[in-house]
Amino acid sequence: xxxxxxxxxxxxxxxxxxxxxxxxxxxxxxxxxxxxxxxxxxxxxxxxxxxxxxxxxxxxxxxxxxxxxxxxxxxxxxxxxxxxxxxxxxxxxxxxxxxxxxxxxxxxxxxxxxxxxxxxxxxxxxxxxxxxxxxxxxxxxxxxxxxxxxxxxxxxxxxxxxxxxxxxxxxxxxxxxxxxxxxxxxxxxxxxxxxxxxxxxxxxxxxxxxxxxxxxxxxxxxxxxxxxxxxxxxxxxxxxxxxxxxxxxxxxxxxxxxxxxxxxxxxxxxxxxxxxxxxxxxxxxxxxxxxxxxxxxxxxxxxxxxxxxxxxxxxxxxxxxxxxxxxxxxxxxxxxxxxxxxxxxxxxxxxxxxxxxxxxxxxxxxxxxxxxxxxxxxxxxxxxxxxxxxxxxxxxxxxxxxxxxxxxxxxxxxxxxxxxxxxxxxxxxxxxxxxxxxxxxxxxxxxxxxxxxxxxxxxxxxxxxxx
Ligand SMILES: Nc1ncnc2c1ncn2[C@@H]1O[C@H](COP(=O)(O)OP(=O)(O)OP(=O)(O)O)[C@@H](O)[C@H]1O
Ligand SMILES: [Mg+2]
Numbered sequence: 001x002x003x004x005x006x007x008x009x010x011x012x013x014x015x016x017x018x019x020x021x022x023x024x025x026x027x028x029x030x031x032x033x034x035x036x037x038x039x040x041x042x043x044x045x046x047x048x049x050x051x052x053x054x055x056x057x058x059x060x061x062x063x064x065x066x067x068x069x070x071x072x073x074x075x076x077x078x079x080x081x082x083x084x085x086x087x088x089x090x091x092x093x094x095x096x097x098x099x100x101x102x103x104x105x106x107x108x109x110x111x112x113x114x115x116x117x118x119x120x121x122x123x124x125x126x127x128x129x130x131x132x133x134x135x136x137x138x139x140x141x142x143x144x145x146x147x148x149x150x151x152x153x154x155x156x157x158x159x160x161x162x163x164x165x166x167x168x169x170x171x172x173x174x175x176x177x178x179x180x181x182x183x184x185x186x187x188x189x190x191x192x193x194x195x196x197x198x199x200x201x202x203x204x205x206x207x208x209x210x211x212x213x214x215x216x217x218x219x220x221x222x223x224x225x226x227x228x229x230x231x232x233x234x235x236x237x238x239x240x241x242x243x244x245x246x247x248x249x250x251x252x253x254x255x256x257x258x259x260x261x262x263x264x265x266x267x268x269x270x271x272x273x274x275x276x277x278x279x280x281x282x283x284x285x286x287x288x289x290x291x292x293x294x295x296x297x298x299x300x301x302x303x304x305x306x307x308x309x310x311x312x313x314x315x316x317x318x319x320x321x322x323x324x325x326x327x328x329x330x331x332x333x334x335x336x337x338x339x340x341x342x343x344x345x346x347x348x349x350x351x352x353x354x355x356x357x358x359x360x361x362x363x364x365x366x367x368x369x370x371x372x373x374x375x376x377x378x379x380x381x382x383x384x385x386x387x388x389x390x391x392x393x394x395x396x397x398x399x400x401x402x403x404x405x406x407x408x409x410x411x412x413x414x415x416x417x418x419x420x421x422x423x424x425x426x427x428x429x430x431x432x433x434x435x436x437x438x439x440x441x442x443x444x445x446x447x448x449x450x451x452x453x454x455x456x457x458x459x460x461x462x463x464x465x466x467x
Contacts, residue, residue, distance in 0.1 A: 157193015188218020
């Protein structure tokens, strides 16, 4: 006997309370409306509404598509907005609407391998997948008590760094160099050589051509697979360039919260500071050193403090700093150097000699390296550094032939060790060296140098007496 089929019961699917809250929130926010009062350069003053600093609004000219803009300051109580997209035909009296209290974007694992803009929108021609969750681009840095110490090395694959300036999981370093010295190429080497499992790259204010070049040459298909690239080229409005660095940081934070070891690369933090300089001045802030308004110096620590290690995961970050006129003491490099746990200085003279990557070891430092390597390796790096400094100090004499071999055993050792040290430090951009090999090589070099110095220091046997 056939029994009638039992109808399948489907429990009612209740909407997610968070989705309801968000929809209601955006409904309420969208009712907050004002009008353009004035437009001065990149600053749009709005009347009839208020919005918090950093909020995102929509400028709605009647005959053009709406444009996103960010609140960058206030003129008395009236918000001043900076457009985040190219703006056309905006006039006083045009409508303005509040969109969200801060910039938000959708993030998740499926962003790996993708190229997006500062809003999190894809610019590689493919749609985003549905598994992404919305997060705010602005978030507070982790509490200082929620930050375990940096005690484990992270392989970069670059011998000069792994051997001489060992970088730790969760460390934040700056790469300081003048234009065209090799910052981006070094970042490319890091993306290929690192053992981090997620990479987030912010390209802030780069030329359009450089983005393609970086993607194809430096990153390659294999590198892109575990990377998210956030791009805001130099032709984009300042508010969008600025946001690219926040957006990349927010993506790295999401991966860190999921327990990943993230490598965050920001190229460059100088262009981030320059974007904020434009916005700060447009909002009426006074210019201070080199025209940078105070908000720039307030924003830099907020950016770099968001990286680092937490109890869940880690963000190891490299920020490139463009040193104008190779002046290492200009205000942005000075400030950034003080905020980070280490700096890698690239030297134009080394690049001219074809010494790549042009890392100036004596000028660079990793402030936590001594906690990351064995005491023997640390002693070896100090020893090699000493020989390099010794050579530099006597270089002028040596190059004009005024140094007489045998007059100082330390200089003789430095001269003898120069080529083997350079062999360790020079590396082809496509070569990756495991960190253990780099550290073994530095120890071997140190042993060889110590043996050579000991031999030179041995008292000379007295000359035989004439019969
Ligand atoms: N490791 C390397 N091996 C060989 N050549 C290199 C290396 N690094 C840099 N170069 C040379 O230097 C040029 C500039 O390098 P790169 O674009 O990395 O510099 P940058 O400091 O990022 O420049 P910018 O300031 O314009 O952003 C490259 O086009 C290449 O010719
Ligand atoms: Mg570059």
